[in-house]
Amino acid sequence: MNSMFQRRRLDKLFRLVIPRLMLAVALISLLPQTYARDSAVDNDGESALFHDAHFHLTNYIQEGTDIKDFVNMLGSRIGRSTLFGIPLQQQWSHSNTGDWAPYYYLQSDAPLYYYSFTDAHIAMAYKSLTPEQQKRLDPMITGFNPADMYAADHIRRVLRTFPGVFSGIGEFTIHKEFVSSKIAGETASLTNPALDRILDFAAEAGLVVILHNDIDMPFPKPDQEPYMLAQMKELFQRHPDTTIIWAHIGLGRVVRPHAEQLAIVEKVCTDPSLSHVYMDISWDEVAKYATASPKSIQLTAKVLNRYPDRFLFGTDVVAPKSADAMIAVYEAYQPVIELLTPEAKYKVFKGNYERLFDQAREKVRAWEKQTWLSPLPLHTGHQHPVRAYRPRHINNNDW
Numbered sequence: 575m576n577s578m579f580q581r582r583r584l585d586k587l588f589r590l591v592i593p594r595l596m597l598a599v600a601l602i603s604l605l606p607q608t609y610a611r612d613s614a615v616d617n618d619g620e621s622a623l624f625h626d627a628h629f630h631l632t633n634y635i636q637e638g639t640d641i642k643d644f645v646n647m648l649g650s651r652i653g654r655s656t657l658f659g660i661p662l663q664q665q666w667s668h669s670n671t672g673d674w675a676p677y678y679y680l681q682s683d684a685p686l687y688y689y690s691f692t693d694a695h696i697a698m699a700y701k702s703l704t705p706e707q708q709k710r711l712d713p714m715i716t717g718f719n720p721a722d723m724y725a726a727d728h729i730r731r732v733l734r735t736f737p738g739v740f741s742g743i744g745e746f747t748i749h750k751e752f753v754s755s756k757i758a759g760e761t762a763s764l765t766n767p768a769l770d771r772i773l774d775f776a777a778e779a780g781l782v783v784i785l786h787n788d789i790d791m792p793f794p795k796p797d798q799e800p801y802m803l804a805q806m807k808e809l810f811q812r813h814p815d816t817t818i819i820w821a822h823i824g825l826g827r828v829v830r831p832h833a834e835q836l837a838i839v840e841k842v843c844t845d846p847s848l849s850h851v852y853m854d855i856s857w858d859e860v861a862k863y864a865t866a867s868p869k870s871i872q873l874t875a876k877v878l879n880r881y882p883d884r885f886l887f888g889t890d891v892v893a894p895k896s897a898d899a900m901i902a903v904y905e906a907y908q909p910v911i912e913l914l915t916p917e918a919k920y921k922v923f924k925g926n927y928e929r930l931f932d933q934a935r936e937k938v939r940a941w942e943k944q945t946w947l948s949p950l951p952l953h954t955g956h957q958h959p960v961r962a963y964r965p966r967h968i969n970n971n972d973w
Contacts (some may be wrong), residue, residue: 622653624904625927628745628784628821628856628888631696632659635666635677636689638893641699645707647897653924654931656784657700658714659692660892661746662757685758690717690728697736712741712931714784718772720746721760726771733779737942741934743776744784744819749802751792751826764805770812777815780937782930784854789824789832800832811847817930819852819886822860831863836873843881852930855922856888861906875913882918886926 632638636659639647648655666675667684676682693715700713715732718725729743747753748762748769755761763769764787776783790800810818823839825831832838842848855864864874878885889903904923911919 621650622924623651623901624887624923625653626655626889626891626900627819627854627886627927628890629655629657629900630660630745630890630892631657631699632692633677633893634660634662634664634679634686635675636660636663636692636695637677639895641702642707644894645703645710647894647900648710649897652897652900654710654712654927656714656742656888656931657696657711658716658745658784659696661688661690661692661716661718662686662753663689679753679756686753686756687758688717688719693717693732694736697732697739700739701736712782712935713739714745715740715743715781716746718743718746719759719762720748720769720772721762721766723768723771725768726775729772729775729781730779733938733942734945737946738939740781741931741938742782742784743772744782745786745821746784747786749788749791750786751788751828764802764809769809773809773813773816773818776817777813779941780934782817782819782934784819784821786821787824788826788829789835789838790829792826792828803832803838807848810851814847814850817850817852817934819854819930821854822857822890823853823855825857825860825863827859836877839877840881843877843884852884852886852926854886854888855907856886856903857890858903858906861903865906865909871909871913875910878910878922879913879915879918882915882921883926885922886930887923 630638631641631644638659662679664676664679664682664686665684667682670684671682676684679686696713696716700708700711703711715729717732718728722728733740748764773783775781787802787806790802794800806820820842823835839853842851842853855861863870865871887904887907889900891899891903894900914922
């Protein structure tokens with residue numbers, strides 16, 4: 575009697591529980607597949623749409639995306655990515671905005687100041703990842719003042735403090751619309767020997783450099799000489815051993831394409847003295863210029879097809895909440911992408927990133943290994959030779 579009662583109870587239990595267990599197992603089995611779509615990528619990145627050569631994890635008040643969330647955002651659509659914060663902190667001045675806290679540099683008249691802790695923040699976030707996750711990221715050093723002769727020493731110190739982490743420096747800014755004039759202290763300049771020291775050290779250590787410098791001033795007068803072009807070319811020529819990526823090809827929200835923009839880009843690509851200079855086409859604002867008309871689409875595609883080794887795609891997205899913001903920049907370039915050759919598309923969106931940053935990883939790791947036991951240089955009481963900049967008249971034909 576008891577055994578019959580127990581069998582009935584077991585039969586009832588199986589009828590109720592087993593279907594639910596099977597449903598639960600089926601649902602759980604879907605989770606790894608979903609996670610794989612969100613976070614996994616093959617080692618060579620063939621399934622990815624692009625690698626991101628220009629990405630900010632944090633914003634102008636040093637807040638941003640959790641590093642683990644960001645790696646999951648990359649999913650299988652984005653292969654690898656640079657990783658940097660923003661080297662400038664927007665000051666919250668109560669006398670200017672009261673109790674309202676600004677989080678962007680255009681929201682306050684208070685100054686910006688250099689925020690060196692960003693490098694430690696990026697390094698520690700990177701080190702919190704697994705080795706497989708780290709392989710997808712190339713952290714960059716940004717927390718230095720390019721007008722400070724000691725800036726190169728800061729970069730050296732960061733490499734020595736966090737070996738095995740960084741691949742380059744940047745994005746850092748010399749001339750940028752509305753930003754440069756807000757930064758407290760001495761204004762950065764293309765002719766400042768401090769910048770030469772930075773680029774010299776980048777060459778020594780093998781660091782990739784992402785440099786932001788507008789191609790012209792905002793709202794230039796018709797007869798105004800684009801003096802920054804000549805200064806920038808001379809800077810690049812003084813550092814032939816430094817791998818330099820010119821961010822956004824010098825464009826901004828207000829700084830529109832120069833009348834000779836494409837001619838300037840072509841001269842960068844054909845001048846042997848500038849063979850170490852690359853250009854990124856990051857930022858949705860740049861995509862707007864490139865796709866503004868059928869003519870601009872054709873001309874942009876023509877240049878990318880002709881010189882596919884010299885351009886890198888990036889998003890310039892800041893502290894995103896999802897991958898949608900990064901994918902949107904890629905999709906904004908779709909009219910141009912449709913006109914690219916398979917070779918140009920691969921190199922601009924993935925191949926050049928892999929070539930430049932893989933080389934940087936190898937060179938920087940070798941430099942770290944070579945210098946690990948050597949003492950840091952001491953400067954007290956010593957003078958150091960600096961490069962002399964000789965200003966000259968600007969000739970647009972220089973570019």
